[in-house]
Amino acid sequence: MSYQRPVFRHPSLSKNEVGFTRADYEGAISTLCAGCGHDSISGSIAQACYEMSIEPHRLAKLSGIGCSSKTPTYFLGKSHGFNSVHGRMPSVATGALLANKDLIYLGVSGDGDTASIGMGQFVHAVRRNLNMVYIVMNNGCYGLTKGQDSATADAGSINKSGSANPFQAIDLVGLGLELGATFVARSFSGDKTQLVPLIKAAISHPGFALIDVLSPCVTFNNNPGSTKSYDFVRAHMEATATVDFVPEKKEITVDYDEGTSRRLKLHDGSYIQLQKLADNWDPMDRDSALVALNEARAKNEILTGLLYVQPESRNLHGLLNTVDTPLNELKEEDLCPGAATLDSINQGFR
Amino acid sequence: MNSTNIKDPEYFHKVVDCQYACPAHTPVPEYIRLIAAGRYSDAYLINWESNVFPGVLGRTCDRPCEPACRRGRVEEEPVAICRLKRVAADNKTDDVLMHMPKGPFAPNGKKIALIGGGPASLTVARDLAPLGYEIHLYDDQELGGGMMRSQIPAFRLPESVLNEEVDYILRLGIHTHFKTYVNSMKEVLEKDYDAVFVGTGAPKGGDLPKLPGRWDAADHIHIGIQWLSSVAFGHTDKIGRKVIVLGGGNTAMDCCRTARRLGGEEVKVVVRSPFKDMKASPWEIEDAMREDIPILNCMPPKEFVIENGKLKGVLFEKVKAVYDENGRRSLVPTGEPDELIEADDVLVAIGQENSFPWIERDLGIEFGKWDMPVLDKTTFQSTLSKVFFGGDAALGPKNVITAVAHGHQAAISIDLYCREKDLFERPAPTTNLIHMKMGIHEWAYDSAVVPDQRYKVPHAVKEVTLVNRKMEVELGFDQPTGFKEAQRCFNCDVQTVFNTSRCIECDACVDICPTSCITFTANGEEEDLRTRLTAPAINLEQDLYVSDNLPTGRVMVKDEDVCLHCGLCAERCPTAAWDMQQYLYAVTKATKILV
Numbered sequence: 051m052s053y054q055r056p057v058f059r060h061p062s063l064s065k066n067e068v069g070f071t072r073a074d075y076e077g078a079i080s081t082l083c084a085g086c087g088h089d090s091i092s093g094s095i096a097q098a099c100y101e102m103s104i105e106p107h108r109l110a111k112l113s114g115i116g117c118s119s120k121t122p123t124y125f126l127g128k129s130h131g132f133n134s135v136h137g138r139m140p141s142v143a144t145g146a147l148l149a150n151k152d153l154i155y156l157g158v159s160g161d162g163d164t165a166s167i168g169m170g171q172f173v174h175a176v177r178r179n180l181n182m183v184y185i186v187m188n189n190g191c192y193g194l195t196k197g198q199d200s201a202t203a204d205a206g207s208i209n210k211s212g213s214a215n216p217f218q219a220i221d222l223v224g225l226g227l228e229l230g231a232t233f234v235a236r237s238f239s240g241d242k243t244q245l246v247p248l249i250k251a252a253i254s255h256p257g258f259a260l261i262d263v264l265s266p267c268v269t270f271n272n273n274p275g276s277t278k279s280y281d282f283v284r285a286h287m288e289a290t291a292t293v294d295f296v297p298e299k300k301e302i303t304v305d306y307d308e309g310t311s312r313r314l315k316l317h318d319g320s321y322i323q324l325q326k327l328a329d330n331w332d333p334m335d336r337d338s339a340l341v342a343l344n345e346a347r348a349k350n351e352i353l354t355g356l357l358y359v360q361p362e363s364r365n366l367h368g369l370l371n372t373v374d375t376p377l378n379e380l381k382e383e384d385l386c387p388g389a390a391t392l393d394s395i396n397q398g399f400r
Numbered sequence: 401m402n403s404t405n406i407k408d409p410e411y412f413h414k415v416v417d418c419q420y421a422c423p424a425h426t427p428v429p430e431y432i433r434l435i436a437a438g439r440y441s442d443a444y445l446i447n448w449e450s451n452v453f454p455g456v457l458g459r460t461c462d463r464p465c466e467p468a469c470r471r472g473r474v475e476e477e478p479v480a481i482c483r484l485k486r487v488a489a490d491n492k493t494d495d496v497l498m499h500m501p502k503g504p505f506a507p508n509g510k511k512i513a514l515i516g517g518g519p520a521s522l523t524v525a526r527d528l529a530p531l532g533y534e535i536h537l538y539d540d541q542e543l544g545g546g547m548m549r550s551q552i553p554a555f556r557l558p559e560s561v562l563n564e565e566v567d568y569i570l571r572l573g574i575h576t577h578f579k580t581y582v583n584s585m586k587e588v589l590e591k592d593y594d595a596v597f598v599g600t601g602a603p604k605g606g607d608l609p610k611l612p613g614r615w616d617a618a619d620h621i622h623i624g625i626q627w628l629s630s631v632a633f634g635h636t637d638k639i640g641r642k643v644i645v646l647g648g649g650n651t652a653m654d655c656c657r658t659a660r661r662l663g664g665e666e667v668k669v670v671v672r673s674p675f676k677d678m679k680a681s682p683w684e685i686e687d688a689m690r691e692d693i694p695i696l697n698c699m700p701p702k703e704f705v706i707e708n709g710k711l712k713g714v715l716f717e718k719v720k721a722v723y724d725e726n727g728r729r730s731l732v733p734t735g736e737p738d739e740l741i742e743a744d745d746v747l748v749a750i751g752q753e754n755s756f757p758w759i760e761r762d763l764g765i766e767f768g769k770w771d772m773p774v775l776d777k778t779t780f781q782s783t784l785s786k787v788f789f790g791g792d793a794a795l796g797p798k799n800v801i802t803a804v805a806h807g808h809q810a811a812i813s814i815d816l817y818c819r820e821k822d823l824f825e826r827p828a829p830t831t832n833l834i835h836m837k838m839g840i841h842e843w844a845y846d847s848a849v850v851p852d853q854r855y856k857v858p859h860a861v862k863e864v865t866l867v868n869r870k871m872e873v874e875l876g877f878d879q880p881t882g883f884k885e886a887q888r889c890f891n892c893d894v895q896t897v898f899n900t901s902r903c904i905e906c907d908a909c910v911d912i913c914p915t916s917c918i919t920f921t922a923n924g925e926e927e928d929l930r931t932r933l934t935a936p937a938i939n940l941e942q943d944l945y946v947s948d949n950l951p952t953g954r955v956m957v958k959d960e961d962v963c964l965h966c967g968l969c970a971e972r973c974p975t976a977a978w979d980m981q982q983y984l985y986a987v988t989k990a991t992k993i994l995v
Contacts, residue, residue, distance in 0.1 A: 056849035058474040060916045060935040085906045085974025093911035268974040280904045
């Protein structure tokens, strides 16, 4: 029996700016099936946080129920975490965000947790532009209950028992764009070179950042005919552009070709560097993203990469003009400023 | 890079660092597993097949395997491989005899002479006797064992252990001619031997013939290896109260510790060079210091001081080491006054050399640089086709395990020569890969990797050992400690075998690998690839395992350096593209030893 991970790590692991190695961003050993795409996404999240030199205690992981929602146990073991009720992660995230805007919020959900039971919550989280990263680990099936088709399974996709899915799929990135999400991307668990920079850009983005990550279920949805298998996704993947994330402090030294590349400045001073841009697509134009998405769908392609970003978005805090100090740091005199203050407020209404 | 050819027997062999580093390529992890399983006799036999003297080596080996041990790369100290070998030897039962070759063997009509009764010759004897060769072993000592008997003191290697292992060989029907000094190779060649093997070691101890006073007090100045030999055979049983040992090698350590047991109360080791440059193994230095023997360094001897015709002591110069830009060391005087250290006896242990005064130079056996025989390094054949060399006599002073390795190869050469076959068509190593999967998380080996520091071997108390030169100092691991030490082994012979066609590039292995060994990336030249991996591959002695091209055009690259052989890559692989397979590599011997 070896269901334990040795404590030894590579002796020459390098440290990031805050003095941590990649090993400091690990969690417990995964209990998901061997080869699950979700584990790769966990690895990408840990890698992104390591590369961004995020101190683990500055981040909160939030999740609902499902294979995907188990994963926060498997990364960032030293961060805050809340494993909430099925489909209710956005509510918990909203509460946490309002209580403390100093933390980085990372929501992890699945296709069932988001597109079925949690749909009502998801759409409002988008609409309110919560300042959080929302990663959907999308495998098109309910892996935890033996692989029934989920709401994101494509029409006609063959499941493991051989029958084709009769229903239309909910396309989460299309929905996100429609609802006004300010950062929308799609990626694939098996492509870390694309996924890691997208997660970093999403963390830097000051509003709701949705990343729909296709994440094959090796046990129930990796068969021929499935549109969410490793082979199918690899064969049909198209990217809007290659994505590179350039942190604020790093000087840009590489020359990029003006015609096919574009640099987007994010709110915190960092950049997204895009190369090999798709034709007729503008990452800051929502309509062009929708057109590109529809065209790809018509060609039976899976469009990945950054789809849309609005770097200067106004998130929930801005919309509600919330206080900067976390609630737990507000003193009684801040919260109950006394009769004199109340009087002056009341005077203001006369 | 080209994809790795794992069918090359040396590729996976190299991954088993300890076995690869062992001159005789003893399958170390295999016998350590057997020790952990309590199968001591089997562990002993695995050793005996490869290195012939497990009990001796488990106490005295130079342990080239231990610096190579992978555990030493992630934890402070390597597995105590050498002392585990002793656990096998100490706990074996007589049933080992049942598995050893038993004579009488049908004669094949060929006669072989072995000159010298040390580890090299005895190895040749063991490998050839079962094939029916009539073997005649000549040695000037009273018993077999060579330097293992004459130069390794009994408090490090009890006679009973040595006798037992020498007897395992002599009982195969070897004709022994002890107390017979061979003084003419010509006479040996005139006899009807089909081949002659020379395993006479490096019997000449270094001396300081030109140092003033050397010959004025000759009775109290002894050559280290001769003196040790004289102690071993009971001809010397006392030494003066104050003793100086000159030299910093293992012989010096044996000399000073022996002197402590023969009446030396103030024994000092004096070394020319700085402490860190001493040739002795660190553990031998440690043992000497534990017996209250100071080691003074940077003091070359200048003169043996004689007063009233009697040795008073040795005068030493004070120097310091200075290194030039090429790192070459020179010892320059510090200008401090010379120091006289008083002594009743001085032991000179400053190296040993080969010496072949008994081989006539007109027999066709060519001698080259440093008066060493000209040999083929693979076959150990000299320029006279029927004469072979091995051990220290072949390539200069090394150690027991190297002598054994030479013996195995010389035996193959002698057998090929006697059968009139090409000496360069040598038998390939025996290799085997065995699938270890038993269940989702179950393997046919103990894959869990535990962090655990090296266990210390207990020693007998000084009050007892210093009054009895035959009392063994190290007590060896008991069985429970032996088990715990055995559990520190990573099982590096259980290989991670990658099957490109099965891989779906899900990255599960990359994510789970605790030591970041695995990377999927675009191929490139080795120098460039080594910098692009999950963790940089800076240990250039360790290979990269590169797969064929995968469907995405990338390759799998595994840096073998700090792989823990924990099996997690294979456990997390959904398609069994990774598999853990036990690799058995054995150097083929002239005869199949284990029956």
